[in-house]
Amino acid sequence: MSDCIIVVDHAEKRFGEQVALRDVSVSFEAGKIHGIIGRNGSGKTVLFKCIVGLMPLTSGSIQVNGRHIETGKTVPDDIGAIIETPGFLPNYSGFRNLKFLATLRGRIKDAEIRKAMQQVGLDPESRKHVGKYSLGMRQRLGIAQAINAKGEIMLFPVMQTSIPPKTRNLRMESGQLAFNCCEPPIRSMAAAFTILPQSSQR
Template identity: 45%
Template sequence: MMQPLEFQHVCKKLGRNPILEDVTLSVHAGEVVGIVGTNGSGKTTLLRLATGLVYPDKGHVYVGGKKIYPGLLGVLPTSVGAVIETPSFLPQYSGLKNLTLLASIRGKISQETVVSTMRKMGLDPSNKKAVQKYSLGMRQRLAIAQAIMENPDVLLLDEPTNGLDEQGVEIFSTVIQEQVQRGAAILMVSHHKEEIDKYCDRVFRLENRTLKPKR
């Protein structure tokens, strides 16, 4: 039976440099899988493969049982939420305007859902401040709100608590519990051992271009 997120014998090069070799991993519904490794080991590349931003050179990535592949008639994942690297927003617009524009692309959720998700993350939807004036922590809260607002089947998190203050980390903990309870498959990359230990059901180390169980 296909799991919400599967990597099957995935190989990936960046230029001529091999980054991933024969990576196989399944993430189950309601499970948090952690990935650790040194800088440049390929952790973020692994997440990007699951979004359809990049594609394997060999092997396959499946999201929701569908193989992701490029081309005019290619398949992109439709139920993925992601916080990867530096969150990108339209800097001149408010947080609410940014999320409303993103939500309008798929038309899956209402304005009320966008508003309630911002409030869940401790953000004020009525705040007219442009995102370019947000602090790092506020941008990270907005990025997490964007990732969860459509209740995706797969959630990809790259250093999700980066820039968050103590209150923000507490909010994030509650959000993760909610996402697990509703059955999301979560793949998390973090440099923080305590974060990996707290949230993850299984942990893998990415080294020498492949995954090895950490515990």
């Protein structure tokens, strides 16, 4: 348990009478790529939102790096995450978008932004506006932003395109945890998988 960077303990999330998560207990070791597999509506994205502190649990607990997550009180600053569809300014280039976000943190250099974009297969010198990006390109730009967050944990929920191999290698080589959430069937991921069954909602 000491090697686990995320620990979910008897997590339950209800929306009125609807149960999104029922008694979910799972832990994730640091330095590995993990995958959560489940059908539509099985609670994958809900679990991710609870992990990053965007949504409170009805009962149970979540720890990230040994800290209990309390929505509105504890938001992990060591997580780079994409929750659902990445949101960017459509009338600016990918680099300009990441530059705007980097300004908020005040610690990310232009060279780091360019490197992150190249690692996910995007050209940082391209003037193409994000509004003209394909879905896959926007998702890759979101991964680049997650890389720039420099967190120990990276969450990529419901990705429709595969994570580029260079990105997977980067996460593993740096000892960080890469975390992906997919609809089955899954084609290939070098990972240990957690299955979140649809029946957990009932």
